[in-house]
Amino acid sequence: MKIEDKKRVLREMVLHRRFEERCYQAYIERKIGGFLHLYPGQEACCNGVMEAARPGHDYVITGYRDHVHAIKCGSDPKEVMAELYGKETGSSKGRGGSMHIFDAAHRFMGGYALVGGPFPLAAGIAKAIQLKGGDEIAICFLGDAANNQGVFHETLNMAALWNLPVLFVCENNRYGIGTSIERSTAVVHQHKRVAAYNIEASECDGQDVEVVYEHARKAVDHVRSGKGPYFLELMTYRYRGHSMSDSRGYRTREEEELWKQRDPIFILRDRLIAAGELTMEAYEALEKETDAYIENEVIKFSEESPEPRVEDLEKYVLADRASQQQWLTGQAA
Amino acid sequence: MAQIMLWEAIQRAHDEEMARDPLVICMGEDIGVAGGTYKATKGLYEKYGPLRVMDTPISEGGFTGLAIGASFLGVRPVVEIMSVNFAWLAMDQMFNSAAKIRYMSGGQLEAPCVFRSAGGAAHQLGAQHSARMEKVFMGIAGLRVVTPSNPKQAYGLLKSAIRSNDPVFINEHELMYNMKGEVPDSEYFHPLEGSDIARSGTDVTLFGYNISVHWCLKAAEILDKQYGISAEVIDLYSLSPLDRAGIKQSVSKTHRAVIAEEDEAPVGVGAEIIAIINEECFFELDAAPVRVHSALVPQPYNHTLEKAAIPDHEDVVKAVLKLFGKA
Incomplete structure (x- = not known):
């Protein structure tokens, strides 16, 4: 990774971290409703992979822990936060919420709330790319627990069978809601499960963004060059609970502290400081600037944006009628 | 053609x-x-x-x-x-x-x-x-x-x-x-919404879809020839959305309705159509609408039991005769 890229990625990861922490606060203040799944601790996963890919060009799909993936693909943080506020200016016009951020213009194909649900959708996106003949790839980010769903195996089989351009990124954060991987899964190292389908797979540290980047480059190149699917497993950890209703009673504070010693932001920050490319003062200023941006722009925009109109409750259920006239009535418009 | x-x-x-x-x-x-x-x-x-x-x-x-x-x-x-x-x-x-x-x-x-x-x-x-x-x-x-x-x-x-x-x-x-x-030999697009009048009639509306349209048509024939009852048959090729206007129009004309479905009750197509009739044209009714449906059983293998579980045109005829007090 070039030095300028490392500095930019550090800035982005700080934004991702502070954005999520601000969501936490807004949830406590009841500005955000429903379920809220936060990403702190896992930032190197999304950032490392997407640095190796082409954000906005490649198609990305993920589960419900989706804010950071959308922003990394190019979504405006203001629109993501406004979605959490349920506003008409939100990514999904307030109809989706935290778990359903979408940004088709940046090819962020969404957050989905059925664990494992995006697997076949990702393969389908790859199938469409294959039919259309583009150089894009489909990237599917999901957690380790999703691999216990049947569609994981069904999808791997089809992706290998049809040589689909899809990269599966497994963010192995060791917990499926409140059940540890050792208690739910016979095989802890997920990439081993993929070997059965003749799919290239590897595992690496998910806390060091440069390590993720190096592995992801190989994975992305493999998929983009037409060699078929790839499965990349990143060993990581989420600091907060599965969602806001999770008090983390299933794991020890010592375990959490141990992982925080390998914080993805601090690893990169300290490396840049050691290389003489950054000072602690500059880093602290960056955090303050980021907080100011989130407060003065992101939160302000979300607070001031209008609610969706109740008259539009049924808008977007089906396609706009005028465009469908001939198929609905049998008569040309 | x-x-x-x-x-x-x-x-x-x-x-x-x-x-x-x-x-x-x-x-x-x-x-x-x-x-x-x-x-x-x-x-x-x-x-x-x-x-x-x-x-x-x-x-x-x-x-x-x-x-x-x-x-x-x-x-x-x-x-x-x-x-x-x-x-x-x-x-x-x-x-x-x-x-x-x-x-x-x-x-x-x-x-x-x-x-x-x-x-x-x-x-x-x-x-x-x-x-x-x-x-x-x-x-x-x-x-x-x-x-x-x-x-x-x-x-x-x-x-x-x-x-x-x-x-x-x-x-x-x-x-x-x-x-x-x-x-048709030339390209043809069937509407995804609405319903078809498969047979016109004046005394009772028989609602069917898919295979039950054929039970209704056969029943209408029998009702006409043997009992002098003129049945209208509505083909509900669209089940979602259902054709509220078409249902209302026909029942407002005939004042009686029988819904034939291979689906089981409860929670079948018939229940939904009766709800629509109630909402759209309750005061047009001369009799309570009736549904003809399958028995609520996992489909039996045995031929006789299977036949008993699934309705046919005879059940539609019986339901209509009951509406007219003839059975």
Whole structure:
């Protein structure tokens, strides 16, 4: 990774971290409703992979822990936060919420709330790319627990069978809601499960963004060059609970502290400081600037944006009628 | 106008749409090299190749989801679910992904997918291969449900479903693929909404869809010839949305209604139509509407028990006679 890229990625990861922490606060203040799944601790996963890919060009799909993936693909943080506020200016016009951020213009194909649900959708996106003949790839980010769903195996089989351009990124954060991987899964190292389908797979540290980047480059190149699917497993950890209703009673504070010693932001920050490319003062200023941006722009925009109109409750259920006239009535418009 | 079989009508719709648009594809179990369980995709594999006519593994949830994902990018997949009983395995993707994507993305994405499936009791296929599941599909926001009663509808509904930007579930019947009927020689798009008047009448409305349209027509014939009762038959080829205006219009004319469905009650098509009649034209009624439906049992294998579980035209006649106090 070039030095300028490392500095930019550090800035982005700080934004991702502070954005999520601000969501936490807004949830406590009841500005955000429903379920809220936060990403702190896992930032190197999304950032490392997407640095190796082409954000906005490649198609990305993920589960419900989706804010950071959308922003990394190019979504405006203001629109993501406004979605959490349920506003008409939100990514999904307030109809989706935290778990359903979408940004088709940046090819962020969404957050989905059925664990494992995006697997076949990702393969389908790859199938469409294959039919259309583009150089894009489909990237599917999901957690380790999703691999216990049947569609994981069904999808791997089809992706290998049809040589689909899809990269599966497994963010192995060791917990499926409140059940540890050792208690739910016979095989802890997920990439081993993929070997059965003749799919290239590897595992690496998910806390060091440069390590993720190096592995992801190989994975992305493999998929983009037409060699078929790839499965990349990143060993990581989420600091907060599965969602806001999770008090983390299933794991020890010592375990959490141990992982925080390998914080993805601090690893990169300290490396840049050691290389003489950054000072602690500059880093602290960056955090303050980021907080100011989130407060003065992101939160302000979300607070001031209008609610969706109740008259539009049924808008977007089906396609706009005028465009469908001939198929609905049998008569040309 | 040519007389063709219902499977041929479906095959022709596939063929025309695939020839027109390279992004129309079809997939399902045994639909390619084997030519399709019901022959509905016969010859397409040879013509369009394996990339567009996909023989899938037996993974209903997986390949249905794959089709939906492809449709997000403008591909128009026609998915054949070999038996509607297997659609349970695909419903997570149909309902949670295809039906909801437009809404939960605020109109950014859509899933222009077609899901075709054969349902209904055929001959002694037992509990897990005889399901009627239209009642499950018609309660899902964001999903259109249509069901053909003849080859013309089978052809025209599939053509319209492929062109539609909404996901459409097409409920076919296992016993009807070899039914013959007239299909226009020129291209024809059947409306995805509304209902057809299959027979005009004045004394009672018989509502049917798919196979039960034929029970109703046969019953109307008997009622006319043997009892002097003039029955109107309404073909509800669209189960979602149901044709409120058409239901109201006919019942307001005849003042009596019988709904015939192969589905079981409770929670069937009949219950929904009676609710619509109550909402739209309750004071037009001369008698309480009646539904004719299957017994609420897992489909028995034994031939006699199976016959007892499924209604037919005689049950429709009996229901009408009861309405008129003649039975």
